[in-house]
Every structure is written in structure tokens, then in C-alpha cells.
Amino acid sequence: MRTDCPPRPNPYTPGAGDRPRALVGRTDQLALAESVRTQLEAGYSANSLMYVGLRGAGKTVLLKEIADRLAQAGWYAPYLELRRGLAVDVALAAVAGRFAGHLRPGAKLTRRVGQFLRRGGGLQVLGSGGHVGAGRSVPAYDDLARVLTSLGEAALDDGLGVALIADELQSVSLASLGALVHVVQDLRDRLPFAFIGAGLPHLPSYIARAATYTERFRYEPTDNLHEKEARAAVIDPAAEEGVSWAEDALRRVVAVADGYPYFLQLYAFEAWEAAVRDGAIEITLGHVAAAEPYALRQIESGIYGARFEGATESERRYLFAMSVLMNAEGDRVRSGDVARALNRELSAVSPTRDALIRKGVIHAPDHGLLAFSIPGFRQYVVGRSGDG
Ligand SMILES: Nc1ncnc2c1ncn2[C@@H]1O[C@H](COP(=O)(O)OP(=O)(O)O)[C@@H](O)[C@H]1O
Numbered sequence: 001m002r003t004d005c006p007p008r009p010n011p012y013t014p015g016a017g018d019r020p021r022a023l024v025g026r027t028d029q030l031a032l033a034e035s036v037r038t039q040l041e042a043g044y045s046a047n048s049l050m051y052v053g054l055r056g057a058g059k060t061v062l063l064k065e066i067a068d069r070l071a072q073a074g075w076y077a078p079y080l081e082l083r084r085g086l087a088v089d090v091a092l093a094a095v096a097g098r099f100a101g102h103l104r105p106g107a108k109l110t111r112r113v114g115q116f117l118r119r120g121g122g123l124q125v126l127g128s129g130g131h132v133g134a135g136r137s138v139p140a141y142d143d144l145a146r147v148l149t150s151l152g153e154a155a156l157d158d159g160l161g162v163a164l165i166a167d168e169l170q171s172v173s174l175a176s177l178g179a180l181v182h183v184v185q186d187l188r189d190r191l192p193f194a195f196i197g198a199g200l201p202h203l204p205s206y207i208a209r210a211a212t213y214t215e216r217f218r219y220e221p222t223d224n225l226h227e228k229e230a231r232a233a234v235i236d237p238a239a240e241e242g243v244s245w246a247e248d249a250l251r252r253v254v255a256v257a258d259g260y261p262y263f264l265q266l267y268a269f270e271a272w273e274a275a276v277r278d279g280a281i282e283i284t285l286g287h288v289a290a291a292e293p294y295a296l297r298q299i300e301s302g303i304y305g306a307r308f309e310g311a312t313e314s315e316r317r318y319l320f321a322m323s324v325l326m327n328a329e330g331d332r333v334r335s336g337d338v339a340r341a342l343n344r345e346l347s348a349v350s351p352t353r354d355a356l357i358r359k360g361v362i363h364a365p366d367h368g369l370l371a372f373s374i375p376g377f378r379q380y381v382v383g384r385s386g387d388g
């Protein structure tokens with residue numbers, strides 16, 4: 001039914017790092033971060049906390065929520081998005097000021113952060129270090145350690161803490177990651193300093209390669225949402241705007257998204273747009289049906305297309321072989337079977353497999369097994385197999 005209602009902002013957030021109106025299903029993950037805070041404020045140390053999960057599962061928005069909550073508690077908790085070639089100290093210098101806003105007036109930590117910022121983002125002093133190979137030099141990490149130590153000491157006096165919140169950790173070079181882990185381990189035992197990060201599922205093995213002493217990392221999965229949570233992710237943002245979902249429409253979105261947070265946001269976003277075109281205040285199955293081609297087009301040109309176009313010839317052949325085997329065997333394949341299908345030795349194709357894992361296109365749900373990392377990607381690969 002068409003009603004004259006004022007336009008409402010679309011409450012869904014389909015995009016990397018776009019924070020959902022309703023952050024659902026993350027109670028355990030948030031509680032863990034909270035326990036790190038309690039632990040450190042009471043004068044104990046805490047394990048480093050690493051959230052691991054597939055791309056689109058919601059690691060970034062979780063880290064941002066944790067950063068906000070720590071900041072509200074008076075902590076200095078900058079969120080850093082890392083990428084290949086960007087050293088941790090440079091990333092910290094770039095964001096240092098943005099996270100000073102919540103600091104407690106009068107706290108030593110607040111003054112120390114102020115000093116650090118007045119030195120021009122603070123870490124300019126790091127320019128003194130020369131470069132070693134492609135990575136940053138060790139002296140740069142000495143300076144990072146000095147800055148973090150000084151902040152940590154001030155926080156200790158205040159009964160507060162400092163948290164380094166680092167996203168996309170799997171994209172940091174092994175040398176930088178090793179140096180960072182070293183800095184962290186050095187600080188953690190004597191200062192209220194937390195290291196909280198996120199990365200793709202292969203992060204634990206990557207960290208193990210970067211640093212020999214890593215048993216005090218706690219890896220916490222950030223998985224797809226269960227049905228009840230998925231329903232809430234769809235219903236709650238609309239309810240805030242006075243819009244409801246018909247049961248069959250909701251069921252359809254939850255079914256096509258299959259618990260994958262990015263797809264939930266995308267399908268709900270497009271269904272909302274269809275309802276707006278209709279002037280409706282209830283989202284119906286018809287709206288979802290109208291939305292599906294829009295959503296699919298964005299998935300194909302975006303998340304699927306980018307993965308496929310970014311793959312080399314040999315990576316594509318590997319993906320095709322996986323998709324063909326999967327038709328017969330379900331949603332997982334043995335890497336040995338993929339090698340056989342390609343008429344190659346396992347060792348000859350494992351660099352290709354590893355490159356696809358690093359790119360987050362596939363992952364290893366179990367030893368020797370492989371799966372695609374985005375729902376529906378297998379069908380897309382099958383569809384592209386005629387492209388040459
Ligand atoms: N817990 C959640 N509840 C609802 N939507 C979420 C949740 N986590 C993530 N999303 C949505 O999923 C998408 C991907 O989130 P993001 O944090 O970028 O994933 P990742 O960093 O793991 O790749 C975004 O559109 C975001 O709004």
C-alpha cells in the first residue's frame with residue numbers, strides 16, 4: 001500500500017568497515033575485549049587478542065566498536081588499518097590525533113598523548129631510522145616502543161590503559177610483524193598495554209612465522225551470524241525507522257545471505273530501496289524479489305569480480321579446478337585432489353594455493369581441505385569458466 005510517509009534514511013550499511021546500526025551476535029567477542037580491560041586496570045597482564053575470520057564477516061566493525069568502548073572508558077585506543085608496505089609506526093602516526101577525543105581531562109595519559117601529538121603526530125621522530133630491505137628498520141620500532149612505553153607509564157599512574165588496535169594484520173610484512181610482536185611482548189608484562197588485532201583465517205600461522213614466541217596470543221573466531229542474529233541484523237535497523245519486515249521477506253533475505261554479514265546488509269539495503277520506490281512502510285517479498293538483481297549485480301561487479309580479476313592465470317585455473325570438484329563433493333575439496341585435477345604435483349601448485357589464501361579468496365577450514373571464502377563464489381567461478 002502506498003502511503004505518504006517522509007523519506008527515511010536507508011539504515012543498512014553494505015560496505016567494508018561500514019558500521020551496522022545493530023551490531024549483532026558479537027557478545028562473546030566484546031566480552032573478551034572487556035575482560036582484557038578489567039585485567040589490565042587491575043594490574044595484571046592480558047593475552048593479545050586476535051579476531052580471525054573471512055572477509056566480510058565483520059572484523060573491522062567489531063574492532064571499531066572495541067576501540068570506541070575502550071576510549072569511552074578513558075583509554076587511548078587508536079584503531080589502525082594496516083596494509084602491505086605501510087609500517088605500523090607510520091600508521092599510528094597518521095591516526096594518533098583522531099583517538100584523543102575521549103581522553104579523561106586531567107589524566108596523565110591525556111597530557112602524555114597531548115605531548116605526543118604536539119611533536120607532530122609524535123612518530124615523526126621515527127624518521128631517524130634507516131631502511132633495512134623492503135621493511136622498516138629496527139630503530140623505527142625502538143622508537144615505537146619508546147612512545148608506547150611512555151603512554152603506558154602514564155596510563156599505569158591513572159589506572160587506565162593503552163590499546164593498539166590493528167586491522168588486516170595478515171597484510172603486514174613478516175619483518176614488521178615480527179618487530180611489532182617483539183615490542184608488544186616487551187611492554188605487556190610491565191604496563192597496561194593491550195594488543196588487539198584482526199586478520200584473515202591464516203593469521204595464526206602467519207604470526208607464528210613472524211615471531212617465535214607467540215603462545216600468549218588468543219585467537220577468537222568472528223564467524224557468520226546464526227539465524228536468530230541474522231534476523232535481528234535485518235529487523236532492528238528498520239524498526240528504528242518505524243519500518244517492518246514481512247515474515248516471508250525476512251526469511252528470504254536471511255536464506256540468500258546465509259549468515260554472511262555483508263550480504264545481509266546488501267540485500268536488506270536493496271530491499272529497502274525497492275520499498276522506498278513503492279512508498280511502503282512494510283518490506284515485502286515483492287521488494288526482496290525486486291532487490292535481488294541489484295544486489296547480485298553489485299556482488300558480481302564488486303566482491304566476486306574483484307577477487308576474480310585480481311587472480312593470475314594459474315590462480316584462475318586453480319579456482320576452476322576447485323569449483324568443478326566441488327560440484328561433485330560438496331563445499332570443500334582436498335588440495336591433493338585439486339593438484340591431481342590439474343595434473344600437477346601438490347608441491348608444484350601449493351604456491352598458487354597459498355597466494356589465493358593470502359588474498360582471502362579461499363581458505364583451509366581443516367588440514368588439507370579448501371573452501372571458497374565468500375558464499376556463492378563457486379557458482380560465479382563456474383559461470384566465468386567459459387570466458388577463456
Ligand atoms: N555483527 C554484525 N551485525 C550486522 N552487520 C554486520 C556485523 N558485522 C559486520 N556487519 C556488516 O558486514 C559488512 C562487513 O563488515 P566488515 O567489518 O567490513 O568485515 P571484515 O572486516 O571482516 O571484512 C559491513 O557491511 C558491516 O556493516
Ligand SMILES: [Mg+2]
Binds near residue numbers: 017061
Ligand atoms: Mg575488514
